[in-house]
Structure formats: C-alpha cells, structure tokens
Amino acid sequence: MLQAVIGLEIHAQLLTVTKAFCSCSAETFGETVNSAVCPVCTGQPGTLPILGNGTVKLSLMAALAFNCRINRRSFFDRKNYFYPDLPKGYQITQYFRPLAEQGFIDVRLGNGQKRRVRINRIHIEEDAGKTIHEGASSIAASRDRGGTLVDLNRCGIPLAEIVTEPDITSPREARLTMETIRDILRYMSVCSGDMEKGDLRCDANISVVDTEDGKSSQRVEVKNINSFRFVEKALEFEFERISEAMRKGHQITKETRTWDFASRTTISMRTKEEESDYRYFPEPDLPPLEVSENLIDKTRREIPEMPDRKTDRFIAEYGLPEHDSTVLSADRELSDFFERAAGLTGKPKETANWMMGELIRILKEQGLTIGQTLLKPEHMADLLDLLDSGKISSNNAKEIFPDVVTTGVMPSEIAEEKGLHQVDDEAEIEVAIREAMSANPKAVDQYRSGKKGVLSYFIGAVMKKTRGRADPSIVNEVARRLLENE
Ligand SMILES: [Zn+2]
Incomplete structure (x- = not known):
C-alpha cells in the first residue's frame, strides 16, 4: 500500500504591538505601503536590532502549549539570501539553537481517534517584505506590463516557525493538524490564525512510502499554501502525482512546488536548494536569548485549557457528542459562552444543540464571532424556558432567534410583541x-x-x-x- 508521509512548516505571525527588533507597529495590514518602516527593519548601516519582550512572551506561550522543551539559552542566526523585498540581504532567525524543541500535539481525527504529531522545533524569526507585481497576476506577465513594486511594511514582523515531524499520514490529517495548530494559537491570542491575511502560512513536505517494501519517494515541498482547504487539496494532488510515478517506476525529483488555485494543480518552482545555500551564521548584533525558569513558570500559568482537553471535558462533564464538543471547544469565546449558558439553563445538551444549529448558522451568515453579537447566556436560558414550558413552539423559537442575536432583546419579550405565545388554553x-x-x-x-x-x-x-x-x-x-x- 502507498502511504503519504507529511510534515508541516508553519509560520505564525505573533500578535505583538511592535515588530520583533524595532518599535515599528506590527499592525500593518491595510497600511500605506512602506509607511510602517524604520532604519532598523530596513537594515540601514549603523543600526542595531533589539529583541522585544512581546515576541519572546508569545513564542514562549506557543512553545509551552505545544508541549516543547524550552532551551533556557537560544541564539539568533542570519539566513542569507538576496531578494528585492529583503533589503538587509538576510533574515534573522534561530537556526542552530531554537527557542524550543521536541514537543507534540494531539490531533482529533473524529470517531474518538487522535493522531499525535511531534513538533520538531519552534523558533523565532522575522518576516520579509512583499513584492507586488504591477498590473499582472504573475511574474511572467509583469515582464510585459509595468514592473514589480516592493512593500517593506512586513519586514521585521515577528513570526514563530513551527516545524512538525513527518508524522502525518494523509492530506486530511494535514488539514486537521493545521486547524488544530490554528485553534491553539488563537486560544492564547498568540496569532490571529487568519490565513487569508497571511497571518498564518504553511509549507508542506510530502513523500510517499510503499508500506510493503519500505521504499520511499523523494520529498517534495509545497510552498505558500494560504487556506486550510488548499493544504488538503495540494497534498491530495501531490500524493496522486507521486503515487502514479511510483507505480510506473518513474523517479520523483526533489523539488519545491506551489499550489496553483486556478488550475487546481501544483506547479514546479525550483529544485530544492540545500540548506547550506543560505550560509547561516550566528547573528553578531544580538545577545543569546536567556529565558528564566521564573518566566517559564509564569507563562505556563497563563496558558488556558487547550481545545483538545476541553473537548474531552465537554464529553465527560456535559455528555456532548464528540463532534459538538470539538466544534464548540475549537473557539474560546464559543466554548466560554456554552459553559455559562449551560450553567444557567441546566440543560447542556439542548444548549449545545441550539448553538450548533441555529447560532453557528447565523454567525456564519453574518460573518460574526459570538462576541460581536448581542447574544448573552441569559437569552439562551430564557429561550429554553419558553420552549420547555410550552409557551412557544420550536418553529417560533427558531423564527425569533435571529432577532435575539442581532437586537439583544429577551426572547420572551419578542415572543410577546409578535404574539407568538402558544395557545395552551x-x-x-x-x-x-x-x-x-x-x-x-x-x-x-x-x-x-x-x-x-x-x-x-x-x-x-x-x-x-x-x-x-x-x-x-x-x-x-x-x-x-x-x-x-x-
Ligand atoms: Zn522598524
């Protein structure tokens, strides 16, 4: 049998106030191009980087949440390469000794099954700028029309790079792993998890192994995947392509490919460069990063209950089905709301049913999070009371629920106003x-x-x-x- 062997490299933008090594604002989405820059993040001669506390704190939180071993002393290095959006000619990263190593996460696969995915390392690095190909959607087309513009706003934005071991065995598992990582990062407000804005990016590497004779294909890397769906699609495509080649006895080239949305295929970018091409060397301008036991303890105490553990607890404590528990636990606001509402109504299952059905549908339709609506746990208690005492029918309850969510008026008041009280006389x-x-x-x-x-x-x-x-x-x-x- 042919089986996929998949590892992920995830870049998560840390939700700091400032950039990693200067005091420029890290909130650059939608800003005028080249406005959020200074001599430090654009690498002017004579400037020195200073590591911000926010970057250390948030990457440490991520490292602890992913069960990593923290290196009390880690170092920064330079990754050298030329690109127009990288004025310094190098990126500051942690190559030789990262902040954290040897962690793991448990990914829920459904039906009570979990896959433990080991985390190889988590390190801090800075982002590069962005190139914009004018009047064209590709580099090839920009050769004819206009040119390529550079926006340096993202230079120096702090990232945590999370590298998994190749423990993932299918494209679906890869998507679930990615989603699990996103949920964990969001829970702690370490990263917005917004793939569309580029706040969370993913490179995936895949090889295919024949489980009968143990022979394995070369490894292919798919770069810059920007949605959870495409992680799965791109890897499905690669798995089929590599499997087909193996069945025919063809060689697979070790290379880097990119997912092309339009053609729904992956396209070769370049044959993979070796790591020595970057000529990594220790960053001379930054001292070692020392993390005290005290800071580790303090940070550990600030980490909330993680979605996986919460899912287990919701199943045990409230008797919810695994699917409902997983959906509610994936979002911190939603799960907090559920617990408060279930406490008030005393009916966790009915409360979860309303949230899973009507509430999530309304939130999706309106593109809102629960915190952006006027719905309070008290509304749920009132609604379930009306239903239980037979004062309104379930159809009428569904009819008024969207009004409750948008106006914040109590369900009993809306029912009264609309004359919906059930006739039980x-x-x-x-x-x-x-x-x-x-x-x-x-x-x-x-x-x-x-x-x-x-x-x-x-x-x-x-x-x-x-x-x-x-x-x-x-x-x-x-x-x-x-x-x-x-
Ligand atoms: Zn700056």
Missing part, C-alpha cells in the same frame, strides 16, 4: 374546534363513522385559526374528546 382551543365542527358537519360524520384520518382536518383548522400558535398536543386531545363524546 383549553377553552380557547375548544371554541376553535367547535367552530370547525359546525362549519363542516360532513367531516364530523365521517370521523364518527370510523374515518379517523379526518382528525387532521380539525387540527389543521385550529392551527390556521390560531396562526400556528396552538399547542398541537392539546388540540389533538381536545379534538378527539369532542368528536368522540358528543
């Missing part, structure tokens, strides 16, 4: 049934001569008169009584 229902009986005596005779199916006619008539507000179980009961006994 037997006397009122009896009047409506009698009306229907006198309006259609033929149907009454039919029922009494044994055509019990006619009952639905009377129920329908009452529902129509009360505009769907009558409690169906009471209507049913009263209608039977009147038709059978009179």
Whole structure:
C-alpha cells in the first residue's frame, strides 16, 4: 500500500504591538505601503536590532502549549539570501539553537481517534517584505506590463516557525493538524490564525512510502499554501502525482512546488536548494536569548485549557457528542459562552444543540464571532424556558432567534410583541374546534363513522385559526374528546 508521509512548516505571525527588533507597529495590514518602516527593519548601516519582550512572551506561550522543551539559552542566526523585498540581504532567525524543541500535539481525527504529531522545533524569526507585481497576476506577465513594486511594511514582523515531524499520514490529517495548530494559537491570542491575511502560512513536505517494501519517494515541498482547504487539496494532488510515478517506476525529483488555485494543480518552482545555500551564521548584533525558569513558570500559568482537553471535558462533564464538543471547544469565546449558558439553563445538551444549529448558522451568515453579537447566556436560558414550558413552539423559537442575536432583546419579550405565545388554553382551543365542527358537519360524520384520518382536518383548522400558535398536543386531545363524546 502507498502511504503519504507529511510534515508541516508553519509560520505564525505573533500578535505583538511592535515588530520583533524595532518599535515599528506590527499592525500593518491595510497600511500605506512602506509607511510602517524604520532604519532598523530596513537594515540601514549603523543600526542595531533589539529583541522585544512581546515576541519572546508569545513564542514562549506557543512553545509551552505545544508541549516543547524550552532551551533556557537560544541564539539568533542570519539566513542569507538576496531578494528585492529583503533589503538587509538576510533574515534573522534561530537556526542552530531554537527557542524550543521536541514537543507534540494531539490531533482529533473524529470517531474518538487522535493522531499525535511531534513538533520538531519552534523558533523565532522575522518576516520579509512583499513584492507586488504591477498590473499582472504573475511574474511572467509583469515582464510585459509595468514592473514589480516592493512593500517593506512586513519586514521585521515577528513570526514563530513551527516545524512538525513527518508524522502525518494523509492530506486530511494535514488539514486537521493545521486547524488544530490554528485553534491553539488563537486560544492564547498568540496569532490571529487568519490565513487569508497571511497571518498564518504553511509549507508542506510530502513523500510517499510503499508500506510493503519500505521504499520511499523523494520529498517534495509545497510552498505558500494560504487556506486550510488548499493544504488538503495540494497534498491530495501531490500524493496522486507521486503515487502514479511510483507505480510506473518513474523517479520523483526533489523539488519545491506551489499550489496553483486556478488550475487546481501544483506547479514546479525550483529544485530544492540545500540548506547550506543560505550560509547561516550566528547573528553578531544580538545577545543569546536567556529565558528564566521564573518566566517559564509564569507563562505556563497563563496558558488556558487547550481545545483538545476541553473537548474531552465537554464529553465527560456535559455528555456532548464528540463532534459538538470539538466544534464548540475549537473557539474560546464559543466554548466560554456554552459553559455559562449551560450553567444557567441546566440543560447542556439542548444548549449545545441550539448553538450548533441555529447560532453557528447565523454567525456564519453574518460573518460574526459570538462576541460581536448581542447574544448573552441569559437569552439562551430564557429561550429554553419558553420552549420547555410550552409557551412557544420550536418553529417560533427558531423564527425569533435571529432577532435575539442581532437586537439583544429577551426572547420572551419578542415572543410577546409578535404574539407568538402558544395557545395552551383549553377553552380557547375548544371554541376553535367547535367552530370547525359546525362549519363542516360532513367531516364530523365521517370521523364518527370510523374515518379517523379526518382528525387532521380539525387540527389543521385550529392551527390556521390560531396562526400556528396552538399547542398541537392539546388540540389533538381536545379534538378527539369532542368528536368522540358528543
Ligand atoms: Zn522598524
């Protein structure tokens, strides 16, 4: 059998206030090009980098959350290469001795299964700038029209690079791993996790191994994948391409490829450069990074309960299905809301059902997080009360729920205003049934001569008169009584 062997390299932009080695703002998305720069991040002669505390703190949090061993003393190095968006001619990174090593995460695969993916290392590095190919969507086209522009705003933005071991065995697992990493980073506000904005980027390497004879293909790297879906798609494509070549006995070239959205294929960029091409050497302008035991302890205490553990707890404590627990736990705000609402309603399963169904649908439709809406746990408690006491029907509850989310008005008030309170007054229902009986005596005779199916006619008539507000179980009961006994 042919099996994929996949490892990921993830660049996560740290949510610091300033860049890694200067005091420029790290919030550059949508800023005027080349405005968030200074002599340090553009590498002017005579300037010196100074490592910011925020960068250390956030990368340390990531390292601890990924169960890494922290190197109390790590070093910075220069990765040398020429590119127009890198005015210094090198990137500061941690090559020889990174901040953290030998961690792991447990990735949920569904059906209660987990895959442990080992983390090889987590190191700090700075981002490079951006090139913009004017009036064209590709480098090839820009040769004819206009030129290439450079925006240095991203130079020096702090990144944590997270490198996994090749423990991932399918493209789907790769996507799930990527999502798990995103969720963990978001939980601690270490990274926004926004792949569309480039705040989280992924390079994936894949080789294919024949499990029968142990033979393995060369490793191919797919660069710059910018969505979770494309991680899976690009790797599926590569897995098929490499497998096909192996079946035919062809050689696979060790190379770097890129996922092409338009053609839904990967395209060769270059045959893989060796690491020595970068001529790494120790950064002479920065002292070693010393992390005290004290800082490690303090940071460890600030790490919240992680999504995987929370999922396990939701299953055990609230009896939720694994799928619901996973979805609710993946988002910190959503899971906090759930716990507070479940506490108020005393009905965790019903609360989760509403959140999984109606709430998540509304959030997706409106592109909002739960914190951006006016919904409070108290609203859920009120809504479930109305439903439980039979004051409104579940259809009506669904009807008013979007208004609750957008206006923040209590469900009971909206139901009152819209006249949605369910009619459970037997006397009122009896009047409506009698009306229907006198309006259609033929149907009454039919029922009494044994055509019990006619009952639905009377129920329908009452529902129509009360505009769907009558409690169906009471209507049913009263209608039977009147038709059978009179
Ligand atoms: Zn700067």
